[in-house]
Amino acid sequence: MAVHGPAMTDVARLAGVSHQTVSRVLNGHPNVREQTRLRVRAAIAELGYRPNGAARALVTGRSQVIGVVAQNTTLYGPASLLAALEQTAAAEGFAVSVGSVRDLDHRSISAAVERHLSHRVAGIVVIAPVESAGEALERLPKDVPLVTVDGDPSRPVPLVTVDQVAGARAATQHLLDAGHRTVWHVSGPSDWFDSVGRIDGWREALVAAGIDPPPLMHGDWSAASGYRCGQMLARMPEVTAVFTANDHLALGVLRALHEFGRRVPADISVVGFDDVPEAAYFIPPLTTVRPDFDAVARASLQLLLTQIESGTGGALRQTVAPTLVARDSVAPPPN
């Protein structure tokens, strides 16, 4: 193994030029005679030469790699984000290195960031939806381009977020518009900013309509917790509308309601959040809020590349508006 492939000098020799000319061809330098360029290209092809990223990274001081720190890349949101990030980065010639962490405490995060740093990544994207992650970010070296996604809005770090508040407000308003007196909310874990934002949006919409928000039901994103909350909701005849913090919670709620014989949407309307691909095939098809992960990925990467190129740190901020996807799980309240 490891019969090390040809290096730049080999290409140079074959093409009858210096290795530096090869380098120029590779990097698209302007001042290379067309004929030379072709000879070099031919030599590259003939030898199957592949530039050595490590050497380049060593001399330029940065690799063409972006590090991503995320927690649970199995969840639909993070997974979509990661995929979008990777696609966008690839288009810009960057590779993406994942450092998923089991917990979002700052020890784990720091460790993941350290790993990325020692590989001299060009920049880091932290998908840090949780309170405790913020602290870890504060004590990071200031000289590495960094963008956080769905992180703490109150910290002075470049941040890209889905506009959770707007999304939640839209979902709640949609239920109100259908004629419901009030809207109940099954939230995600309270240390996630996403959760907090969605709670805020829900509350805002109710307050704006002069409604006193009913008690909050706490879930943890899982269908299991949605089911548990749903069992309570199902037994309360006054409940006619529920907004859940994500689609999986909604799925759990839907099943609980079904078991208790409460029909959706005839008796109770439900709205989710995320628009997982299968949401359209829940029973009934779920009305939900769709965040634009591609847009988030694009914005994050753009923020990151700006930092990488300009060298400035700027605490920019960008928000991506989600859209409501209306399906069949919402109807006017009974009678």
Add this chain to the structure above:
Amino acid sequence: MAVHGPAMTDVARLAGVSHQTVSRVLNGHPNVREQTRLRVRAAIAELGYRPNGAARALVTGRSQVIGVVAQNTTLYGPASLLAALEQTAAAEGFAVSVGSVRDLDHRSISAAVERHLSHRVAGIVVIAPVESAGEALERLPKDVPLVTVDGDPSRPVPLVTVDQVAGARAATQHLLDAGHRTVWHVSGPSDWFDSVGRIDGWREALVAAGIDPPPLMHGDWSAASGYRCGQMLARMPEVTAVFTANDHLALGVLRALHEFGRRVPADISVVGFDDVPEAAYFIPPLTTVRPDFDAVARASLQLLLTQIESGTGGALRQTVAPTLVARDSVAPPPN
């Protein structure tokens, strides 16, 4: 930016040793005096020194990075696999670089592999569930450690797979054991090996029971296609048992059956594949087959590391058995 951090020589100067001694401490070389080791450690800590992976990769000829090529990391299976791979790799001191590709044709795959190769990854894991991916793999440089996951069983490449056949056989048998006369199958796309394996297992179980397999229904993994197949199934009164190639297909089928008033499991039993986290909260809770992604990840990485360390290519093969998870979507057929 890029106030380049301290290098090994800086640490060496502070500790009053040569840079080589620092290197030795870092790499856990035996012959370093305890006292020296501590001085070096202290200097490292004081300067916040972080070894430069690029330089190391350059001189050793390989990085501590494993490249993963996958297609749709948004799907539950690939996402879980990727996450598991990353966790396992991190434990071994390796970073994971993703190269997701939009299509699994061999141009895209080659491109992704090229990208990894030019970063001099230590090895590559290709999640290549599709026919066309195989060709791309054939023409790859032979000198880079490679493992395929869920790839073509007929190619001479190290391969780790979930035992699709066994899983499908178990699912089908489970339905037969419940008393069903026959079992229908909604499959995945026919160019996926996973699909083919699951079809084979289904067929085997039926044939072994002396049953002539009913016509196959083709889906594409999505709930949407499951729904379409489900609409046909629902109208055929003789159908009492359906095995779907994954849980999302099952979800679509479930909804179609529900709309046509066919009760699950009273009228029709359904079994899925994958055990997505929310399968337990489908209506009704879905009996399904759970592949062990962690085991697959462990096996893949182990195969890869063996190759990296030994330098031998060996066309090994490893199969991971899935387990049936019985829930409420299976019952004896009506009367």
Add this chain to the structure above:
DNA sequence: GCCGTCACTGTTAGCGTTAACAACATTGGT
């Protein structure tokens, strides 16, 4: 006391690339 052996540490030479500069043609204006 001499010398081999061992534990420890330093010195040197690369790895493959880019950046900086030097060198050489070529061109066009005078």
Add this chain to the structure above:
DNA sequence: ACCAATGTTGTTAACGCTAACAGTGACGGC
């Protein structure tokens, strides 16, 4: 014909690290 400007190419020196080898003491056997 000369000079400056320009285009094209080559030469050299890093980048930060590890591997190979070359010291330097200390120790023990003779």
